[in-house]
Amino acid sequence: xxxxxxxxxxxxxxxxxxxxxxxxxxxxxxxxxxxxxxxxxxxxxxxxxxxxxxxxxxxxxxxxxxxxxxxxxxxxxxxxxxxxxxxxxxxxxxxxxxxxxxxxxxxxxxxxxxxxxxxxxxxxxxxxxxxxxxxxxxxxxxxxxxxxxxxxxxxxxxxxxxxxxxxxxxxxxxxxxxxxxxxxxxxxxxxxxxxxxxxxxxxxxxx
Amino acid sequence: xxxxxxxxxxxxxxxxxxxxxxxxxxxxxxxxxxxxxxxxxxxxxxxxxxxxxxxxxxxxxxxxxxxxxxxxxxxxxxxxxxxxxxxxxxxxxxxxxxxxxxxxxxxxxxxxxxxxxxxxxxxxxxxxxxxxxxxxxxxxxxxxxxxxxxxxxxxxxxxxxxxxxxxxxxxxxxxxxxxxxxxxxxxxxxxxxxxxxxxxxxx
Numbered sequence: 001x002x003x004x005x006x007x008x009x010x011x012x013x014x015x016x017x018x019x020x021x022x023x024x025x026x027x028x029x030x031x032x033x034x035x036x037x038x039x040x041x042x043x044x045x046x047x048x049x050x051x052x053x054x055x056x057x058x059x060x061x062x063x064x065x066x067x068x069x070x071x072x073x074x075x076x077x078x079x080x081x082x083x084x085x086x087x088x089x090x091x092x093x094x095x096x097x098x099x100x101x102x103x104x105x106x107x108x109x110x111x112x113x114x115x116x117x118x119x120x121x122x123x124x125x126x127x128x129x130x131x132x133x134x135x136x137x138x139x140x141x142x143x144x145x146x147x148x149x150x151x152x153x154x155x156x157x158x159x160x161x162x163x164x165x166x167x168x169x170x171x172x173x174x175x176x177x178x179x180x181x182x183x184x185x186x187x188x189x190x191x192x193x194x195x196x197x198x199x200x201x202x203x204x205x206x207x
Numbered sequence: 208x209x210x211x212x213x214x215x216x217x218x219x220x221x222x223x224x225x226x227x228x229x230x231x232x233x234x235x236x237x238x239x240x241x242x243x244x245x246x247x248x249x250x251x252x253x254x255x256x257x258x259x260x261x262x263x264x265x266x267x268x269x270x271x272x273x274x275x276x277x278x279x280x281x282x283x284x285x286x287x288x289x290x291x292x293x294x295x296x297x298x299x300x301x302x303x304x305x306x307x308x309x310x311x312x313x314x315x316x317x318x319x320x321x322x323x324x325x326x327x328x329x330x331x332x333x334x335x336x337x338x339x340x341x342x343x344x345x346x347x348x349x350x351x352x353x354x355x356x357x358x359x360x361x362x363x364x365x366x367x368x369x370x371x372x373x374x375x376x377x378x379x380x381x382x383x384x385x386x387x388x389x390x391x392x393x394x395x396x397x398x399x400x401x402x403x404x405x406x407x408x409x410x
Contacts, residue, residue, distance in 0.1 A: 031335030062219040069226060076230050080237060087241035090248040152335060180335050180383050 005124050009131040015108045016139040016189070017196035022108040026140055027185040029099055033156050036144035038092060039099050040137025042081060044130055047109050050074045051117040051129035058118045070113050071104070078103050108136055143188045151179030260312040260324045261287045261295050272297070278405035287314065295323045298402055302394025305386040307331040309340070309394055313349075319406045322363075325349035327391060337387030348378050360403060362396035365389065 015021045022043075029039045050073050054061075061069050085093035103109070112132050117125040148154055153161035153175050165173035178184045254268040263271055277284040285297035296319070300311040311327035325346045332338040339345055353375045354362055364377040365388040371377040380388030 029334070031333065035334050060213075060222070062222050063214050065219055065223055068223070072226060072230055076234065079234060083234075083237055083241050083245075086248065087244040090252065148335070177383055 002124060002127055005127050006131045009128065009135040010138065011135075011196075012200065014135045014139065014196060015111070015132050016136055017193045018200070019111075020193075021111050022106050022136050023189065025099070025102045025106055026136070026143060026189055027182050028102060030140055030144040030147050030185055030188075031151070031180055033141065033144045033148045035099065036140045037137075039102070040133070040140050042078075042099070042103055043106060043108070043136055044133025045081065046074060046077050046103055047112060047133040048126055048129035050077055050109060051113055051125040052122055053077075054113050055117040055120060055122040055125035061118070066118070067110075067114075070110060074109055074113075075104050106136075108132055139189070139192055142192060143185060146188055147179045147185065150176050151184075256326050256328065257285050257287075257297050257312050260297055260314040260326045261289075262324050263287070277402060280401065282401055282405070284402075285312075293317060296406070298399060300327075300394050300398040302390050302397065304329055304332050304340075304390040305337055305384075306333070309387070309390050311346075311391075311394070313395065313399070315354075315406075320353055320355045322349050322352050322354070329387070332387050333384070335383075336381060337384035337390075339381045339384060340387055340391055345379075345381060352376065352378060354399065360399075362399060363392065365392040 009015060013019060016023060016026055025039065029035050050070070053073050054070060057069070057073075082093065112129060116128045120128070145155070148156075149160065153159060161173060161175075163169055165171040167174050176184075254272075255264065257272060258264050258266055258268060261271070271287050271289070273286045273288070275284050275286055276282060283299055285299075287295040287297060289295065294317050296315045296317070298313050298315065300309075300313055302309045307330035309327065309329045309332070311325060313325050314323040315321070316323045327340040327346055329338060329340060332340065348371070349363070352363060354360060356376055361376050364371075364374075365380040366374070366377045368379045368382045371379045380391075
């Protein structure tokens with residue numbers, strides 16, 4: 001049971017490619033690999049712990065303000081992570097601070113809390129949160145890998161395209177600037193969604 | 208707990224009130240506990256940026272840099288004395304980019320016309336585009352550029368990439384980061400202008 005809760009969000013029910021959640025931030029933070037990795041890790045931690053906390057509280061939350069309670073828990077966690085990083089890991093916090101707002105508004109977090117944490121026990125909820133964060137992060141890293149490689153010719157800031165390939169140095173190669181812009185992110189995400197759906201024997205959209 | 212009680216007004220109000228108090232107390236406590244470390248990190252970063260603008264990254268700050276102020280407006284100015292005795296003058300810059308604030312430090316040679324070094328940073332520019340202003344690829348070419356044409360202060364222009372190499376008053380911008388590049392250009396001019404009348408006194 002727990003194994004399915006963990007594996008489903010990675011492949012069969014991947015939040016980005018199958019459920020089409022969290023697309024907005026998948027477009028915004030995938031220009032470079034490093035912020036994408038930081039974002040993936042942060043979202044994984046925040047979904048995991050917010051699902052855990054809300055699952056523990058699930059029998060006490062007043063129905064009419066449950067969205068507000070969810071928001072408060074998620075926002076508190078994100079602010080805590082940000083404060084701790086600022087004190088103990090200044091460089092990473094500079095990377096992350098841009099995306100704090102994006103973590104709070106990430107549809108995956110609120111979506112999984114509503115759909116899973118409020119009706120399941122704490123441990124499965126925690127696993128579900130971590131797995132959904134990882135499923136999201138997987139797509140994020142894949143998109144960022146291609147965008148950074150083809151758009152800037154680097155991986156994690158290291159140059160991987162040989163310098164003498166470039167037209168400026170008498171070669172034949174030029175970085176594709178389109179990969180740095182949002183439209184190409186959408187196209188890359190689209191291709192990944194296509195691959196996922198083609199591999200998936202169960203046709204999600206026909207259900 | 209039975210459902211009717213959980214949906215009542217009183218329960219909802221009390222729940223919300225307690226939740227807010229707990230969260231506020233928790234965040235205020237953590238923020239206060241961690242504040243000294245955060246301020247120390249911020250100071251260390253500022254000192255490293257100033258040292259980087261005079262190509263002394265990683266060196267002890269107090270040994271090279273004197274904090275001072277310029278003119279009756281007490282504009283902050285950092286004087287760096289190199290090992291051979293020459294002085295560099297570091298001026299803090301503040302401006303705005305596409306999404307948020309930009310800042311940086313510009314080190315001038317003691318003729319107050321040519322640039323010795325520059326560093327830039329930003330709060331929230333687009334990674335891979337505007338955010339590239341914080342890399343050495345963008346800031347290294349500032350070295351040796353001039354703020355004057357003849358006797359006129361013209362500041363620096365940030366041009367389209369590839370156009371600036373021979374121009375002593377211009378540097379290459381970031382392709383795809385036009386608004387950030389223009390922000391850097393405005394930031395340099397606007398931040399330097401108040402200093403112009405006072406820098407002469409240090410000659």
